[in-house]
Each structure stands twice: as structure tokens, then as C-alpha cells.
Amino acid sequence: MADVDMAQNSGTTAETDNDWVRVMSDDGYSFLVRRSVANASETMRDMLDTAGNYAEAIARTCPVSQRAVIVEKLLEYMSFKAYYEKAGPKEEVPVQEFMERIPPEIVLELLLAADYQNM
Amino acid sequence: MAQRNGVRGPMSALTEFLRSTGITPTTIARRVATQEQPQPEAGPSRPRGSRRNTAAADDEAEEEQEYASDNLDEPEEETQPQKKKPKLSKAAEAKLKAKAKAAAAMKKKKGEDDEDYEEDGDEDEDAYTALSKSAYGGGSKPPVGSFETCAKCEKQFTVTKYTMAANPGPGYLCHPCAKASGTDPFKKPAAPRKRKTPADKRKVVHIEERSFPTLVTICIDVVARHIDDVEAFGDIGTLNLEAISKAISKNRSLTSENAPLFYNAEQTKLVMYDATNLSPDAFIAMGNLNPNLTTLRLDFCGPLNDTVIAAWNNSLPNLVSLELFGPFLIREAAWLSFLESHFNMEAFLITQSPRFSLDCLNALVEYSKRTLKKLALREVGKMCDEFLEQIAEFSKLEYLDIAEPDHSCSDEGMIQLLEAVGGNLTHLDLSGHGLLTDEVLSEGLAPNLRVLKDLKMTHLPEITDAGVAALFSSLDKNTGLVSVDLGRNPTLGTPALEALLAHSGATMQHLCINGWKDVTEEGLSLIKDARELRTLDVGWCRAVDNFVVDRWVGGDDGCRNLEELKVWGCGRVEGKWGRAGKGKRRGLRVYGIESQTVL
Secondary structure (H helix, E strand, O other): OOOOOOHHHHOOOOOOOOOEEEEEOOOOOEEEEEHHHHOOOHHHHHHHOHHHOOHHHHHOEEEOOOOHHHHHHHHHHHHHHHHHHHOOOOOOOOHHHHHHOOOHHHHHHHHHHHHHHOO | OHHHHOOOOOOOHHHHHHHHOOOOHHHHHHHHHHOOOOOOOOOOOOOOHHHHHHHHHHHHHHHHHHHHOHHHHOOHHHHOOOOOOOOOOHHHHHHHHHHHHHHHHHHHHHHHHHHHHHHOOOOOOHHHHHHHHHHHHHHHOOOOOOEEEEOOOOOEEEOOOOOEEOOOOOOEEOHHHHHHOOOOOOOOOOOOOOOOOHHHHHOOOOOOOOOOOOHHHHHHHHHHHOOOOHHHHOOOOHHHHHHHHHHHHHOOOOOOOOHHHHOOOOOOEEEEOOOOOOOHHHHHHHHHHOOOOOEEEEOOOOOOOHHHHHHHHHHOOOOOEEEEEOOOOOOHHHHHHHHHHOOOOOEEEEEOOOOOOHHHHHHHHHHHOOOOOEEEEEOOOOOOHHHHHHHOOOOOOOEEEOOOOOOOOOHHHHHHHHHHHHHHOOEEEOOOOOOOOHHHHHHHHHHHOOOOOEEEOOOOOOOOHHHHHHHHHHOOOOOOOOEEEOOOOOOOOHHHHHHHHHHHOOOOOEEEOOOOOOOOHHHHHHHHHOOOOOEEEOOOOOOOOHHHHHHHHHOOOOOOOOOEEEOOOOOOOOOOOOHHHOOOOOOOEEEOOOOOOEO
């Protein structure tokens, strides 16, 4: 089990969505992230939306049918987005740096996963 | 002016009135010239016509008095009669003074304008009214510090810069009367509109949309960066490739650079969902890099041109199925050469090609008559009855789409065509042939269509409710239709729907009766027996309301498989059905509810 703490990336989180949710990969790894980070993905937000009354929302657990390495990259983007979307307009979003952190070996898988996650 | 050259243009009512009382631009300008001296007071200038007339004689004397007086140094504030006048701060005072000066300068300027006016009296009449106002307003008010009798209470008072004219005139009001009349004597005149400095003007306010880069676009950029090293992406199955193609096309990111990702010398099938950004050279490269293609589908292939077709004639010898959306640049000669070099086509589906002519179709018949199974000449501008005669030659035709022509084909032509090819047709689209009547239904469709699954006939204003009802009652009962689109036919109603559902209600998966305005609630309720229904469009059917929808999807029976329901234009549908009237059901998307967007 590799519990990745993303808390330091979401320092500006509002109190209301400050709870932790679990994101499960296909191959059994689970990641704990703040809800604000999970909300960066529209699909995940819908899954966790308590109004939907889904099992995922009640258990606060999102299964993602991808390998752990993909899920980790997804979550990296999500915390990247959660952090920089709240940043001021002056602040430069280091997209280039993020791009360089994506190895080409997984980029197509990541592309499909991102398309599914609607982000 | 008018009198001088004998020409009189249109005049405003005020001009006409002033002219009748003997006031002309000349007299006014003369009067202005005689009081050329700048006026130190800065009261709000407003027309006081009648006052002028009576007080004109006194004016010079008054002015003399004014200039002889001590008031030249703008001591207006001190002469204020009201003791409770609010003390002005230094800054405010300075501001007031500046304003007074500016106003005086303005007046002076206007005076000059008046002179101009006299000189070139041929100016048009409209300018006159504006000038007369300033000329009147200029020196009419008695000088500050002089005594006046109030027009209302007839008491004597000292004129200040806040003194106001009586409304209606003539005369002026003392301060208490001015206040009592409801106007605020201390009210500052409206600030003159600031002229924008050129720098301000140049600064365009952009609505900057700070859209965060999505992970999809980032991934696509990474793909583009490594496109020369396709191996780096590792092995991905063909199924994934299609999904990736869709994901990339979604935001029109397919470009000449990243398109090679989908190329493979061995693949036989290639689909591109949005080829707008591919250059003609990229299309040629596509042909060279995929030499074994048998099936090619390109959506939005606008840049495709004659040179590409010429290249494909050599590079894609095995092509038997071509589907193009929007190949409008391809000329007749290129089509002919393509059809000649690709004989025995099995599917030829093009949409929006204004240059596809009868000769092209003849070539297609000549080279692929025995093999062609699917033909779409959708939105082809030259479609006409002669086309239909040629299409009748394709004996194996299963799929026929000749919808949305520029000019409708005739009943006779269509009946002959259906007699020839109707027997094998599983898909038929005759939308937009506005001249087709019930005759086509009774003599073309009913006797000839034996295995039809998919029927589209939208925008056919001539067909009638009874005709459609008769068609479905006479069609072979053994083969139910799977997909029916009879939308935008407002003449159709309940009998047609009843007959349709009686014929193929059990097999129907997709139904569109958009625009059947008169279909009744009873007729609509029958849809609930179409258990296989996946998509349903009942837009603009007036009888659709919450109860009708509830009958379809509310309970456990009804259209259990329904995935998509469109109710655009059904104003009475509010999304209140199902358990507790919440209007929600797993797997069902409802579009077009007026009070909400997507359920």
C-alpha cells in the first residue's frame, strides 16, 4: 500500500471539502487525497457527489480502472490543477515543467484516463 | 441664410417659433458681439428667453456695475445670503474656482462660435438652436452681488452664484423659494464628460479566459513532442487507438504532426473523426503510410483536394470503402479518376459535395455496379431524378442515403428507384425531398421494402398522417423497424404513431417524432410498450407533459432501456416523474427540460 499524502499541495482548501477520499487503482494501490483534489476531475466529483447516492460517495472511495502509475500521474495533475487554479492571475502555471514529468511511455494510457476523467 | 439664397430646409419647431417672433441668428449674434466681455460668474447656464427680452435694456448698465464692483475677484462665496451655507474645504474651493474658470472659457469659446456663425450664415438650421441657447444663457443672469426681486415671494435678495431662474420664468428665485421649489441650489452642474486620453482609448479591455490546460491537451502535446519516436509510446491495441483518436479529435487537436500516431502500414481500417487541421500534404502522407487500407473514414475533411485524390489513386489500391464528410474541394475530374482506379467499391458515402455530378455517378455505376452495398450521396447539390435512374443500377444496395438535396426528386423517380433496389435495403434516408407525397409511401415504400430496419424521412411536408398510417399497416409485419426518424413532419399525428408502434413497437430502439405537434396524449402513451427503446425524441410534441413521461419511464414497466430522452420545446415537462417525483432514473439522460439543462 502506498499512501500518498497530497495535503501539502492543497493548502488553500476550504474547510468544507477538507476531508480525505480514497482513490483505488486497478492493481490494488490506494491513494488518499483531499476532496478538493478529487474534485479536479469531473468524473470523480460526480462519483463522490453525495447527492448522487452512489456507493462511491458513501464509502468515499473512487475506483479508477487504471494501473497505479497512471493513477498516480492523474492525481499529480489533479493536485497541480487544484493548486494552480486557485493561484492568482499573476502566477505562472508551470505547464512545461509538468509536461516534462510525463514519460512518453504512459502518455497514451494517461490520455485515455484523462479523457475518461473529463479533465 | 435661408432668406439670402431663397432655400429653406426643414426647421425645428423652436426655430420656426423664434423666426416668427423676429429672433434670427443675425440678431442674436449681434447681441453676443456687443457683450463679448467674459462673464465672471459661473452659474448653470440655461435659456431664459423671456427674461432676456425684458431685461435686455438694463444689461449694459448692469454689466457696467458689475465690472466697477469689487466682485471681480470672484468673492461669490462671501456674498452668500444664507448664513448656514456649508463651509467649503480649501480643496473644494479650489475645485469650484477651477470649474468657474473652465465654464467661463467655454462660454468665451461659444461666443466665438457665434461669430463664425454670422460669417458663414449658410450653415444648416439645426446648429442655430444649439447656439442660441448659449447666447441666451451667457450674459442673462444678473451679476453676483446685485439685488433682484424674487419672482415668487417678491422679496429683494442678493444674487449669488447659486441663484436660480424661476421655472416658469421670468425672473429669479431667492434662496428659500428655490429650495422650496424642490431643486437643490447647491447642486453641482453635471461634471463635463471626460475625454478619454489616447492612451486610455488604446487600452482594449480583453475578456481573458484563463482556461486551465486539461490533462488531455497536455498529453496530446506530449504525444506531438515525441511523434517521431512512435515506439516510445509502447504497444497499444487497435481498440485503444480508436479511443485515442476520438479523444484527440474531441477538441480538434488532430494535426499533421500527431496524425502519424494512427498510421500503420498493415492496418486496413482508418477512421479520423476530425481532419480539419490536416493539410493536403498530410492526407497524401496518410495514403503513403497506410498502403493496405480498405476502409477509410474521414470526418470534416475540408482540406482534401484533387492532388490528394490523385495521390490516393496510386497509394491506396485496396480501398473499397470510403466515407467522407465535407469533401467539397474535390472536382468532377478527380472523382472520375478516383472511381476509375478504385473499381468494385463496396461503400461510397459522401456528404456535402456540391461538385459530385451525374457523370461521377455514372462512373461509379460503371466500375462498381455489382459490388456497391452502401451508397450515401447526402447533401449533394446536383441530386435529381437522373441520379435516381443511375442509382437503380446498384442491384446489391443495402444502405441508401440520398437525403437533403438542393432540389427534391419527384414521386415517379423515387418509386422507380425503390422498385429497383428496395428489396435489399436495410437503411433508407429520404429526408428533405420536399416534393414526395403519399404516393411514394404507398407505391414505393410499402410494396418494395422487405428487410428495412432503419428509416429516416424528415422534412417531408407533403406526406400526410393517413398516408404514413397506411404505410405502416401495409408493411411486412415480420420485420420490425429498429430505428425510425420521422421528425419535423408536423402533419403527422396519432394515427401514424399508432400504426408505427403496432408495426414495430416491439423492435424499436430509436424513435424520433420531433415536431409532431398534434399527436395526442393517448397516442404518446402507447410508446411505453416499446420496451427496447434506447433513444426517444419527442421535441415540440405539445401533448407531452410530466404524466406522459412518467408513463414511459416512471414505473418499473415501460421503456426500461431508455437511455436518452429529448423533450426540447415541451414546455409542460418539468422533470417531475418517477419515485417521489424526482425525475431521476439511473441510466437515463433527459435533454431539453425548460427549467433545467441536463437531468
